[in-house]
Amino acid sequence: MADSIFKRYLEKKNNLIKNRGILQATYVPDVLLHRDYQIEEIVDIVAPSLNKDKPSNIIIIGQTGTGKTAVVNYVGHELERADAENKNCRYIYVNCEVIDTPYSILYNISNQIITDPNKKIPFTGWSLEKIFNELANYIDDENKIFIVVLDEIDMSFKKNGDDIFYYLTTINEMLKNSRVSIIGITNNSTFAEKFLSPRIRSRLGEEKIVFPPYTPEQLIDILKNRAEQAFYPNVLDNSVIPYCAAISAQGSGDARKALDLLRISADIAERNGDSIVTSAHVDYARQKIELDAVVEVIKTLTDQSKIVLMSIIKTPSSNDTGSVTTGEVYTTYVELSKNLGYNPLSQRMVANLISEMDMLGIITARVKSFGRGGRTKEIDVNKVSNDVFSILSSDDIFRGMNLNQKLKKQTTLM
DNA sequence: CGTCCACTGGAATCAAGGGTCT
DNA sequence: AGACCCTTGATTCCAGTGGACG
Numbered sequence: 001m002a003d004s005i006f007k008r009y010l011e012k013k014n015n016l017i018k019n020r021g022i023l024q025a026t027y028v029p030d031v032l033l034h035r036d037y038q039i040e041e042i043v044d045i046v047a048p049s050l051n052k053d054k055p056s057n058i059i060i061i062g063q064t065g066t067g068k069t070a071v072v073n074y075v076g077h078e079l080e081r082a083d084a085e086n087k088n089c090r091y092i093y094v095n096c097e098v099i100d101t102p103y104s105i106l107y108n109i110s111n112q113i114i115t116d117p118n119k120k121i122p123f124t125g126w127s128l129e130k131i132f133n134e135l136a137n138y139i140d141d142e143n144k145i146f147i148v149v150l151d152e153i154d155m156s157f158k159k160n161g162d163d164i165f166y167y168l169t170t171i172n173e174m175l176k177n178s179r180v181s182i183i184g185i186t187n188n189s190t191f192a193e194k195f196l197s198p199r200i201r202s203r204l205g206e207e208k209i210v211f212p213p214y215t216p217e218q219l220i221d222i223l224k225n226r227a228e229q230a231f232y233p234n235v236l237d238n239s240v241i242p243y244c245a246a247i248s249a250q251g252s253g254d255a256r257k258a259l260d261l262l263r264i265s266a267d268i269a270e271r272n273g274d275s276i277v278t279s280a281h282v283d284y285a286r287q288k289i290e291l292d293a294v295v296e297v298i299k300t301l302t303d304q305s306k307i308v309l310m311s312i313i314k315t316p317s318s319n320d321t322g323s324v325t326t327g328e329v330y331t332t333y334v335e336l337s338k339n340l341g342y343n344p345l346s347q348r349m350v351a352n353l354i355s356e357m358d359m360l361g362i363i364t365a366r367v368k369s370f371g372r373g374g375r376t377k378e379i380d381v382n383k384v385s386n387d388v389f390s391i392l393s394s395d396d397i398f399r400g401m402n403l404n405q406k407l408k409k410q411t412t413l414m
Numbered sequence: 415c416g417t418c419c420a421c422t423g424g425a426a427t428c429a430a431g432g433g434t435c436t
Numbered sequence: 437a438g439a440c441c442c443t444t445g446a447t448t449c450c451a452g453t454g455g456a457c458g
Contacts, residue, residue: 103442125434127441302445326421346447351422367422371456374420 015235016270016277022230023263025256028070033225034218035067038211042075045207046181049089049145050082054179057169057204061189062211065254068185071211072149079147089145096156102128102164105156109148110135132167136174143177153184154191162200169203213253219245222255223262231266237278240265244282261285291387297360298391304345306395307337308353312363312379313389325376326351340397354379362388 021027032039046055062068076091083089092112099108103124110121110131121131139146148168150156156164171180184204186192192205214222223241241262248258264285269277301309311333315324326347334344345353354377358365368378392398 101443122434124432124443125441127434130434130441345445347421348423348448349446352446355422367454369421369454369456370419371454372417372419372458373456374418375454376419376421 015273015275016231016266017263018232019230020263022226023259023266025259028073029226031225032067032071032074033222034214035071035211038067038071038209039075041209042072042183043078046075046079046147049079049147049181052088052145054145054172055147055181056206057181058183058207058209059192059205060183060185060209060211061192062187063189063213063252063254064187065248065252065256065258066211066213067255068187068211069151072151072183072185076147076149087144089147090142091147091149093149093151095151097152100156100159102156102160102167103131105150105164106131106135106167110138113138113142132171133174136171139171139178139180140175141177146178146180147183148180149183149185151185152187154186154188157191157196162196165196165200165204169200214249214255215253216242216245216249219249219253219255219258223258226259227262235266235276237276239279240277240282243279247282247286260289264288294362294387295391297362298388298395301357303342303397304337304349305353305357306392306397307340307342308333308350309357309362309388310392310398311336312354312381313392315381317381323378323380325378326354327376329354329379340401351377 017023022029042058045058048055060068060072073093076093079089080086080091090113092109094105094108096105099105103126106128107121107123113135114120121134150165150168153165165182165184168180168182182204189210192201192208196204220241223245227236227241244258244261244265247261248254251257261282265281266277268284268288269281272281274281298306298309308329311329312324314336315328315332317324318328330347330350333350337344354363354365357363364380365377367375369375
């Protein structure tokens, strides 16, 4: 048989990593290390549902990568397993980052409950009231305790306010047989206090559980545990795991990040044909992750946002700090978008887009007052890295434009 | 100390586009 | 076909404001 064109990959494939899946962020391990306390707390609260008593609502707070989702799902599935006859409780999980409108949340919950494909709720068209009443009926018919998990509730809240949470927490008043408990998960520690209106806060936050960031030692444990299953023996330099853990612990004790770092380091080592993963690979991986994140964000921006971003880069700075204001950017923007054949948006809209990109972390902006000169957002052009520029300028919508034209600060175009 | 700029930030509003229901 | 419904993206309106200038 002739050599496959993938020969070198086939030969290399199993050098270091035995089981890639275990290193993916989506992989749910069968043991959740260092979360015994939180698991126990949730179990204690949720357990009454096995006897058909309604548990308290819970709000879970903790930064990304602290195991909130994994723990809750674990407990949820164990709960259903304990409820062997499937008589008394039902566990439902909704991720509000993906499913982020009131309609789609209700739609999603309903269709997890409705089994008859002919009765499924259409993905649009109904009024919220109708879908809500229908949902309540189905829930009541089941005659069970429902544990509904709303993951990343702050995402939904930001867009829609807390009306759905109000609906969902008041649903019990419409039910005769069943009961609904809500578990809300958020990574914003001020979310509950700052954003939820009092009527929701008292209902939703009957119990509060905090997931602290992992300490470096805990991260090491977690990584070791996964590494044992994922790698062949002796392919990791001793420094690698502590290094990954240290880097991630610096940030926010994010286990997901630590795992990504480990996996990508190994990928790089493998691709390089190296027989062992070292901390040099980790350094390299860290850079790659950062760059990939930026690329990803820029790729998914809307055309208008890309034009605004380009305008920020192209606007000549009028002061010596190298920063630029909203008004200045807007002038450039109007011209640029006309050149590209787009209808310019209003200034208010552009200001929104700027704030948005600030939150995404690709630009740095802060409101600053220039006294009589007014109050505006000061956008730091220097912090917009060359990476951003080169990624952006290779985008389709700028094809054929001479981008050097007015560019004063940037003399080299990649 | 008060004024007053050039916006910000919030909210209400509109239009278009996806649908269902009768 | 016409009445309604939700979502999204944009527009319009408006009160509010930090701090340099006078």
